[in-house]
Amino acid sequence: MKTIQNNSEPFNLDQLVEGLKKEDYRNLKMTHNFKYLLFFLTPFYLVIFVIALVLEDDPRRSIGPLLFGLGFLIFAFIFRDLNKTYKSVDYGLPTTEMLRKAAQRYELWQNKTCFIAIPVLLFCFGFSFSVAEWMPGADFLSRYTFAFFLIAIVFSISFFVGYLIWRKRQKPLRDRALSLLEEIEK
Amino acid sequence: MDNTKEDRFKQIVEENSRRINAICSYYSPNAEDRKDLYQEILVNIWKSLDKFRGEAAISTWIYRIAVNTSLSFTGKAYKNLKLKVDQMPQGVNALLDDDELEQKLKTEQHLEELEAQLNLLSVIDKALISLVLEGLSMREIADIIGLTEPNVKVKIHRIKEQLKQQLNSLKQ
DSSP: OOEEEETTEEEEHHHHHHHHHHHHHHHHHHHHHHHHHHHHHHHHHHHHHHHHHHHOSSTHHHHHHHHHHHHHHHHHHHHHHHHHHHHTOOTTSOHHHHHHHHHHHTOSSOHHHHHHHHHHHHHHHHHHHHHHHHOOSSOHHHHHHHHHHHHHHHHHHHHHHHHHHIIIIIHHHHHHHHHHHHHHHO | OOHHHHHHHHHHHHHHHHHHHHHHHHHOOSHHHHHHHHHHHHHHHHHHGGGOOSSSOHHHHHHHHHHHHHHHOOSTTTTTOOOOGGGOTTOTHHHHOOHHHHHHHHHTTOHHHHHHHHTTSOHHHHHHHHHHHTTOOHHHHHHHHTOOHHHHHHHHHHHHHHHHHHHHHHHO
16 A cells, blocks of 8 residues: 655555546546437437438428437537547646636636537427427417427526526636636736 | 556655645645645646646646645635745745844744734735745746746735735834
């Protein structure tokens, strides 16, 4: 067992390294599983799209799976990018640079946030096309509009919950990083 | 996970444990907080190790991680950073550049006042002072914090002047 002296107390380095390696492995596995799930869902919906295109009389029925497939594909790339950003956190940078990057990372509205709107809209349209098919009565446009607003409300609630989480957890970190940066540079 | 990273990490930690301990001592007067901060710094060394390309000296890199972790440390240590005069290896003189004042402070047991004044400084000023007390050059401090050397000189000069003024006014 390797120990080093931490002020007056001995510190078990081997135990810490074991813990760190396990955490790295857990994170890697979780990231891979999520990535594989997203890359699996894309061809799955694209296959459904082709089947629907061939078998269904009404081509509108194939639009839903196509939009879902595209949504998952874009989401997979966004997730890959977010994962890269998370991995690039570097405490070995000069303090000002680290604080600047931290403030950017914890910003609510970033270019990446806008990109997330693309798959979300694709899911909204895809869901609306799929659900409208199965709703009784009224014309297609009314059913489609109703389904679209329904899913848009669900996504809006999700965004609001996400905003509340950001305000509680990430905003204080961003504000702290910005105030420290301002103090260093004044 | 490759053993090379593990070996490299252990070697770096063993070779720099005094530096890490010193920063922890400046920032956390409480033994339990100090241990948490020490562990947090080690975790960040591990996380940043793959990105270390050797552009900076290893000691500079270690100080950067220690200072950055201390500044962003999520525990109560952040707002209540306490610099302890008795843990300063370079002595009070490194701070005040004044042998006479140092002697007066020691003989008149006014070290507590110096400690109190130090702890009134802002978080960033404390970070700068902790590096001065480690005996680092202005160039090294500038590399760690990410400011220009003249900027660091001005800041440290200002802090020292402020400390001297306050201590002198207390003694009058």
